[in-house]
Amino acid sequence: MSSQVVPPALERLIQDLTKLPGIGNKTASRLAMNILRRPAAEARELATALMELHSTIQLCSCCFSFSEDDPCTICRDPKRDSTLVCVVEQAGDLLAIEKTGIFQGHYHILHGVLSPIDGIGPSEIKVNELEARIAGGSIKEILIATSSTVPGEATANYLIDRLQNKPVLVTRLACGIPMGMDIKYADKHTLAKAIESRSKTV
Amino acid sequence: MSSQVVPPALERLIQDLTKLPGIGNKTASRLAMNILRRPAAEARELATALMELHSTIQLCSCCFSFSEDDPCTICRDPKRDSTLVCVVEQAGDLLAIEKTGIFQGHYHILHGVLSPIDGIGPSEIKVNELEARIAGGSIKEILIATSSTVPGEATANYLIDRLQNKPVLVTRLACGIPMGMDIKYADKHTLAKAIESRSKTV
Numbered sequence: 001m002s003s004q005v006v007p008p009a010l011e012r013l014i015q016d017l018t019k020l021p022g023i024g025n026k027t028a029s030r031l032a033m034n035i036l037r038r039p040a041a042e043a044r045e046l047a048t049a050l051m052e053l054h055s056t057i058q059l060c061s062c063c064f065s066f067s068e069d070d071p072c073t074i075c076r077d078p079k080r081d082s083t084l085v086c087v088v089e090q091a092g093d094l095l096a097i098e099k100t101g102i103f104q105g106h107y108h109i110l111h112g113v114l115s116p117i118d119g120i121g122p123s124e125i126k127v128n129e130l131e132a133r134i135a136g137g138s139i140k141e142i143l144i145a146t147s148s149t150v151p152g153e154a155t156a157n158y159l160i161d162r163l164q165n166k167p168v169l170v171t172r173l174a175c176g177i178p179m180g181m182d183i184k185y186a187d188k189h190t191l192a193k194a195i196e197s198r199s200k201t202v
Numbered sequence: 203m204s205s206q207v208v209p210p211a212l213e214r215l216i217q218d219l220t221k222l223p224g225i226g227n228k229t230a231s232r233l234a235m236n237i238l239r240r241p242a243a244e245a246r247e248l249a250t251a252l253m254e255l256h257s258t259i260q261l262c263s264c265c266f267s268f269s270e271d272d273p274c275t276i277c278r279d280p281k282r283d284s285t286l287v288c289v290v291e292q293a294g295d296l297l298a299i300e301k302t303g304i305f306q307g308h309y310h311i312l313h314g315v316l317s318p319i320d321g322i323g324p325s326e327i328k329v330n331e332l333e334a335r336i337a338g339g340s341i342k343e344i345l346i347a348t349s350s351t352v353p354g355e356a357t358a359n360y361l362i363d364r365l366q367n368k369p370v371l372v373t374r375l376a377c378g379i380p381m382g383m384d385i386k387y388a389d390k391h392t393l394a395k396a397i398e399s400r401s402k403t404v
């Protein structure tokens with residue numbers, strides 16, 4: 001497509017949008033066209049939100065989640081249990097867990113998973129910082145909630161190894177059949193795990 | 203999820219992103235988190251592209267495509283055939299046709315399709331403007347390239363009716379089996395159309 005046909009301002013927006021995850025050239029074009037068809041005020045509103053994002057949000061120096069204040073609202077909430085710390089890969093995982101409404105402890109965001117092939121070792125993610133928090137002495141339980149993927153499992157196993165001599169209980173999320181799933185559609189690994197981890201009925 | 207947990211600046215961006223087509227709350231969160239993890243300069247670049255979009259781009263007064271100039275680069279290109287006008291629903295369709303590199307005529311963007319249920323009649327889309335262009339006298343052929351969907355077909359049929367007494371040849375895009383498609387995966391309507399519209403071999 002010649003650059004003549006797509007106005008440069010539109011092309012620039014399309015190129016910027018393709019840098020986002022899961023957005024290819026077609027989706028970016030569709031989004032940009034949609035923005036163009038809608039009132040200019042909406043585009044400006046989105047632009048303002050983007051402008052202000054990095055200037056108002058920072059990392060909490062305790063749990064490393066994104067926050068406008070330091071420490072973040074979770075870390076300074078007196079109603080939450082600071083002796084229980086849930087370790088997650090990314091801030092998005094924290095939001096997913098918060099949505100359940102069931103977890104009342106604190107968090108620790110690793111900001112990544114171990115991935116030797118990408119040069120990401122323990123010092124590239126917030127593992128030393130986790131150890132330092134444990135050394136503080138007030139944490140009783142570390143709940144490892146990394147994803148059930150190969151790098152997520154590898155990171156979990158590394159953490160379990162590294163924390164085995166620390167004076168904390170190390171736990172993991174349960175694996176099994178997702179709620180509402182038909183058994184016949186579960187993959188064999190999940191099903192095997194669910195059988196292994198079967199629980200007694202009352 | 204309590205608004206405490208998601209920093210307000212992040213929540214604002216997520217809400218603005220969900221206004222885009224095909225972007226729900228989960229995708230918006232994922233995009234916003236990704237933007238937050240990346241350098242502030244990239245967010246500002248995207249913000250600037252959004253800010254400038256509506257101020258630099260307008261509708262071409264002839265074909266109604268989006269352009270930084272009026273008339274647009276296609277309408278004022280002396281190498282293109284101004285006697286052949288391709289009618290499309292949206293500017294995105296123009297880009298798709300331009301990508302083929304095979305069409306050398308002009309365009310006419312309807313900016314919508316007829317949809318009585320949504321209150322969109324002929325005067326809500328650029329049909330009168332198309333008639334006015336035809337009345338100018340230099341157009342010989344109108345190629346209707348609306349989508350092969352129910353509203354697209356309805357709009358095409360309306361245009362065919364309305365243009366039948368005008369001194370122009372009205373043509374439509376061919377329907378049939380997509381290139382590279384296995385016959386057994388084609389839906390029966392497409393296959394029926396392809397049989398009906400079969401062409402002689404040399």
